[in-house]
Amino acid sequence: MTTVVAKKTFDHGVHPPTFKDGTVKREIRQFPFAKVLIIALSQHLGAPAKAIVREGQEVQRGEKIAESGGFVSVTMHAPVSGIIKKIGWAPSLNGKMVNSIFLEPFPASGQTIEPSTPCDVDTASADEIIAAIQEAGIVGLGGAAFPTHVKLKIPEDKSIDTLIINGVECEPYLTTDHRVMLEQQDDIFMGIRYILKATGAQRAIIGIEANKPDAIISLREKIPAGLPITVEAVKVKYPQGAEKMLITALLGREVPSGGLPADCGSVVVNVATTAEIGRLLPMGRGIIERSITITGPGVEKIGNYLIPIGTPLRYALEQAGLKKNATRVILGGPMMGFTVSSLDVPITKGTSGLLVLTDHESQLTIRKEYACIGCGYCLDACPIFLNPSRMGRLAKFEQYDAMEKEYNLMDCFECGSCSYVCPSNIPLVHYFRVSKGIIRDKKASA
Amino acid sequence: MNVLNKTLEIRTSPHLKSAVSTDQIMMHVVIALVPTTLFAIYAFGLAALLILSVTTFTAILTEHIYCRLNNKETTITDWSAAITGLLLGLTLPPALPLWMAALGSVASIALVKLLFGGLGYNIFNPALGGRAILQAAFPVAITTWHPAFLADRFSSIPSSSFAWPFTTGTYDAVAGATPLGNMKFNQVSTDVTDMAMGLTSGSVGETSAVLILLGGAYLVARNMMNWKIPVVIFITVAILSGIVNFFNPNTPTPMFMLLSGGMMLGAVFMATDMVSSPVTDRGIIAYSVIIGIMVTVIRLWGGLPEGMMYAVLMGNAVSPLLNRSLKSRVYGTGKKGGAK
Numbered sequence: 053m054t055t056v057v058a059k060k061t062f063d064h065g066v067h068p069p070t071f072k073d074g075t076v077k078r079e080i081r082q083f084p085f086a087k088v089l090i091i092a093l094s095q096h097l098g099a100p101a102k103a104i105v106r107e108g109q110e111v112q113r114g115e116k117i118a119e120s121g122g123f124v125s126v127t128m129h130a131p132v133s134g135i136i137k138k139i140g141w142a143p144s145l146n147g148k149m150v151n152s153i154f155l156e157p158f159p160a161s162g163q164t165i166e167p168s169t170p171c172d173v174d175t176a177s178a179d180e181i182i183a184a185i186q187e188a189g190i191v192g193l194g195g196a197a198f199p200t201h202v203k204l205k206i207p208e209d210k211s212i213d214t215l216i217i218n219g220v221e222c223e224p225y226l227t228t229d230h231r232v233m234l235e236q237q238d239d240i241f242m243g244i245r246y247i248l249k250a251t252g253a254q255r256a257i258i259g260i261e262a263n264k265p266d267a268i269i270s271l272r273e274k275i276p277a278g279l280p281i282t283v284e285a286v287k288v289k290y291p292q293g294a295e296k297m298l299i300t301a302l303l304g305r306e307v308p309s310g311g312l313p314a315d316c317g318s319v320v321v322n323v324a325t326t327a328e329i330g331r332l333l334p335m336g337r338g339i340i341e342r343s344i345t346i347t348g349p350g351v352e353k354i355g356n357y358l359i360p361i362g363t364p365l366r367y368a369l370e371q372a373g374l375k376k377n378a379t380r381v382i383l384g385g386p387m388m389g390f391t392v393s394s395l396d397v398p399i400t401k402g403t404s405g406l407l408v409l410t411d412h413e414s415q416l417t418i419r420k421e422y423a424c425i426g427c428g429y430c431l432d433a434c435p436i437f438l439n440p441s442r443m444g445r446l447a448k449f450e451q452y453d454a455m456e457k458e459y460n461l462m463d464c465f466e467c468g469s470c471s472y473v474c475p476s477n478i479p480l481v482h483y484f485r486v487s488k489g490i491i492r493d494k495k496a497s498a
Numbered sequence: 499m500n501v502l503n504k505t506l507e508i509r510t511s512p513h514l515k516s517a518v519s520t521d522q523i524m525m526h527v528v529i530a531l532v533p534t535t536l537f538a539i540y541a542f543g544l545a546a547l548l549i550l551s552v553t554t555f556t557a558i559l560t561e562h563i564y565c566r567l568n569n570k571e572t573t574i575t576d577w578s579a580a581i582t583g584l585l586l587g588l589t590l591p592p593a594l595p596l597w598m599a600a601l602g603s604v605a606s607i608a609l610v611k612l613l614f615g616g617l618g619y620n621i622f623n624p625a626l627g628g629r630a631i632l633q634a635a636f637p638v639a640i641t642t643w644h645p646a647f648l649a650d651r652f653s654s655i656p657s658s659s660f661a662w663p664f665t666t667g668t669y670d671a672v673a674g675a676t677p678l679g680n681m682k683f684n685q686v687s688t689d690v691t692d693m694a695m696g697l698t699s700g701s702v703g704e705t706s707a708v709l710i711l712l713g714g715a716y717l718v719a720r721n722m723m724n725w726k727i728p729v730v731i732f733i734t735v736a737i738l739s740g741i742v743n744f745f746n747p748n749t750p751t752p753m754f755m756l757l758s759g760g761m762m763l764g765a766v767f768m769a770t771d772m773v774s775s776p777v778t779d780r781g782i783i784a785y786s787v788i789i790g791i792m793v794t795v796i797r798l799w800g801g802l803p804e805g806m807m808y809a810v811l812m813g814n815a816v817s818p819l820l821n822r823s824l825k826s827r828v829y830g831t832g833k834k835g836g837a838k
Contacts, residue, residue: 068514224514296829309830379507386513393508407513414507422520422576423618428724428777436829441777442821460828468512475520476618482510 058262058285062297064435065289066469076227078355080343089362090142091153095400096191097198098124109136114165126199127189129338131360132157143394168336173245181250189338194322197402204250210314215253219260219323220293223385226405228345231356233267236327237274243330255280259298263288291467295320350378350408366395380409387468422476430470440470440480447483523722524577530713538703542592543651546702550587552596556603557583564612578617585625588703593644595661602632622814623771643699676700678759682803693757704763714766727786728765734790764806774814781820789813
């Protein structure tokens with residue numbers, strides 16, 4: 053394979069093994085429908101969506117079944133033609149029960165999607181595009197699941213010059229964005245046209261890690277004439293895919309502490325999200341499925357699959373096949389993903405990967421914990437130059453005030469690089485996650 | 499579908515871990531000290547072998563007993579007690595009475611390390627702390643040197659080594675003035691090549707600059723030592739002593755300063771101790787500069803010929819302060835934050 057030389061990067065970071073070879077050559081394939089789909093009403097950050105269907109109602113594939121419950125909220129669509137069995141509680145990733153729509157597919161329906169009102173990129177205004185993105189139920193598909201239209205609504209007092217399309221995919225094991233960049237190039241360019249118009253940015257940069265030379269080269273060749281788009285290779289380093297790190301690598305700017313990318317004139321959108329915008333808006337449709345990498349040493353049939361939203365993990369893993377020694381089921385990648393406690397949790401819009409580890413890999417992370425020896429590895433790893441060594445000690449003694457005010461805890465975006473390198477196996481990022489939660493709770497109750 | 503019904507493991511991310519662990523780092527430090535240790539035994543014979551064995555074994559035993567007394571799992575498997583014992587032995591005069599060496603080891607481990615909380619919590623480098631205690635308690639014995647490369651070094655043991663506890667014993671050969679002693683008290687310099695190769699007298703493991711640097715390079719290559727610490731110390735010492743030497747040619751040259759005494763061993767293996775050195779980038783630089791200044795000042799104007807030990811201990815003492823006052827600029831704060 054041809055290689056691409058990349059110079060752009062950020063300071064610090066880590067180099068975990070990538071484990072991408074197994075799935076990177078596997079094209080995205082359609083996944084079958086489970087017996088019941090569970091569509092959680094709050095599968096994005098912000099307010100939950102409001103169900104507009106009732107139990108027993110028949111719905112068509114692509115039909116709107118829930119409307120957004122506020123500005124920071126999005127619409128939901130039926131992933132399949134079927135009947136609403138019930139609206140009730142279902143387990144979610146973080147262990148909480150969330151209100152969900154249980155949808156039972158009709159056994160042999162055509163699964164065609166009813167036509168709807170399209171949003172034309174040439175005639176629609178910026179506000180119309182933003183409304184259409186919300187109506188299409190689009191959230192950040194990279195994992196954060198933040199409603200995309202909120203991000204694109206640039207506040208009056210700010211302006212942005214550069215749109216960054218995030219095709220970095222720095223999480224090990226995951227290759228879904230890579231596949232999207234190879235298979236859905238027209239959608240990506242169309243999506244960029246919509247977003248450029250919605251945000252008023254003058255140019256777009258697609259940032260891709262240098263370990264995806266095929267995506268970089270073919271995207272570069274296919275840039276439609278007249279569009280202000282460049283494709284830039286960035287060095288392979290974790291967490292290059294973090295918004296702040298990508299902005300720094302490509303533009304040399306820093307997002308101010310506590311601020312947003314718009315504060316330094318840019319906005320970052322995940323490449324798969326961009327492709328969805330480009331694919332759905334011209335037809336006026338909503339997100340009903342997404343591509344996910346199912347991978348890991350614990351899975352029989354690894355690959356990239358187009359999976360209906362709401363597919364329970366149990367069904368997904370039955371189809372893909374689990375090995376006997378599987379122990380950990382992770383939603384997302386190995387660096388920032390979450391282990392699930394129940395396989396009844398459904399796939400949501402924010403699920404980019406389903407990773408299954410076996411006893412062997414999990415033993416590697418369950419090592420003896422030593423006291424901090426001050427090696428400084430975590431300081432050299434932290435992409436935002438925090439002092440995890442010191443904050444880890446402060447967390448143990450519940451010195452949350454000092455962590456926040458003297459050591460900038462709230463700037464931590466929990467990439468986990470510190471825990472990854474810690475030779476004493478101190479669960480640093482876990483301490484920070486918990487500490488941030490405690491600080492937020494304190495502020496909320498004050 | 500049995501697999502799907504089994505209990506799933508719940509852990510927080512990351513689910514990947516880089517390979518190196520704390521005990522491995524410590525083990526590699528011991529490996530890095532092997533050339534220096536072997537050369538010490540070659541240069542000083544049975545005396546060095548005995549003193550290194552005694553300090554290392556006593557350090558490990560002290561840590562083990564301490565853990566047992568506190569009903570804790572023994573911590574000797576993390577290799578750090580072995581490092582302390584070995585390092586202490588390398589800083590002692592070869593013919594020091596062994597009971598003093600053992601006492602130094604007990605002090606290093608019990609007083610300087612374990613009383614502060616054990617590995618990771620000690621403020622001072624345990625080996626140097628123990629040596630400082632010996633220096634205070636036995637100022638004569640610890641500055642009585644023994645010649646290197648004696649013909650009978652593999653067949654006889656200096657009689658002082660086996661002095662009864664609480665006695666100093668008699669010394670066989672009162673010779674072997676160190677290059678630093680010669681410089682300080684007799685204004686006689688020593689050949690630089692001899693010092694680099696380790697052909698001079700001195701503490702057990704401090705004489706061969708080349709082998710110490712080799713061990714340091716081994717650790718730097720494994721990212722287990724911060725190369726900035728010795729480099730900045732060397733630069734600081736070279737600049738300061740170079741300036742002084744320029745105005746007063748009777749003072750030691752920068753090359754002499756770097757190759758004599760405990761400079762190499764101290765800068766490469768003591769000052770770089772992860773636990774007792776700072777962690778922030780700017781803190782590390784300030785720490786190294788402080789050590790470089792202190793050792794130059796003590797050697798040139800102090801009453802002692804050697805100052806490395808006190809310089810490093812001084813650096814250790816200010817490390818927590820340096821960590822706190824010299825933080826790195828956090829991303830998105832300060833000047834660059836919000837810059838468009």
